[in-house]
Amino acid sequence: xxxxxxxxxxxxxxxxxxxxxxxxxxxxxxxxxxxxxxxxxxxxxxxxxxxxxxxxxxxxxxxxxxxxxxxxxxxxxxxxxxxxxxxxxxxxxxxxxxxxxxxxxxxxxx
Amino acid sequence: xxxxxxxxxxxxxxxxxxxxxxxxxxxxxxxxxxxxxxxxxxxxxxxxxxxxxxxxxxxxxxxxxxxxxxxxxxxxxxxxxxxxxxxxxxxxxxxxxxxxxxxxxxxxxxxxxxxxxx
Numbered sequence: 001x002x003x004x005x006x007x008x009x010x011x012x013x014x015x016x017x018x019x020x021x022x023x024x025x026x027x028x029x030x031x032x033x034x035x036x037x038x039x040x041x042x043x044x045x046x047x048x049x050x051x052x053x054x055x056x057x058x059x060x061x062x063x064x065x066x067x068x069x070x071x072x073x074x075x076x077x078x079x080x081x082x083x084x085x086x087x088x089x090x091x092x093x094x095x096x097x098x099x100x101x102x103x104x105x106x107x108x109x110x
Numbered sequence: 111x112x113x114x115x116x117x118x119x120x121x122x123x124x125x126x127x128x129x130x131x132x133x134x135x136x137x138x139x140x141x142x143x144x145x146x147x148x149x150x151x152x153x154x155x156x157x158x159x160x161x162x163x164x165x166x167x168x169x170x171x172x173x174x175x176x177x178x179x180x181x182x183x184x185x186x187x188x189x190x191x192x193x194x195x196x197x198x199x200x201x202x203x204x205x206x207x208x209x210x211x212x213x214x215x216x217x218x219x220x221x222x223x224x225x226x227x228x
Contacts, residue, residue: 032213034214038157038215045206046157046215047218048215052213057216091215
């Protein structure tokens with residue numbers, strides 16, 4: 001299966017909002033409410049930010065939110081802060097106990 | 111607090127077998143409801159799902175890697191392991207072990223870089 005499609009980069013100024021998209025197919029993103037998002041700082045392991053499309057783990061700021069429409073999921077970061085600068089990856093269940101990731105989006109805080 | 115730590119050789123020769131172990135602390139593999147697995151990331155690239163195992167022995171593999179991958183669990187040592195055979199330079203990556211409490215991966219180990227080179 002192909003990787004999910006994410007924009008290579010996104011940016012915003014401190015305090016602004018930015019949305020990162022993640023496009024798949026009806027066999028993955030569109031077929032299940034099992035999309036998760038991960039934040040990865042350079043040299044670090046990925047950190048779970050959103051699971052099951054919209055749910056936020058304890059400890060993740062409310063500034064992070066997730067949504068889905070059809071075959072596209074989105075991660076929105078509101079009130080951007082400098083520490084939000086990182087790579088973000090989406091992930092979706094793809095059936096048959098398989099998982100597919102997006103190519104990643106580098107978020108820059110201007 | 112659940113923590114995972116990868117271990118294994120950092121250098122593997124082409125055509126040989128890559129073997130990694132993940133040691134789990136803060137929870138019992140046997141008694142928990144987590145699924146346990148591996149994800150890798152080639153240098154400068156994105157994440158790729160490899161495999162998952164449940165303590166009962168049920169296993170799940172990425173179809174693109176299934177013919178070369180094996181995942182196993184040792185409940186007595188609270189560890190699970192990955193074997194990837196017939197490696198090439200394309201298998202050079204940071205390998206992460208992770209726990210999946212549901213349809214997501216959390217937490218992850220710190221990752222270990224495995225380089226395939228002669």
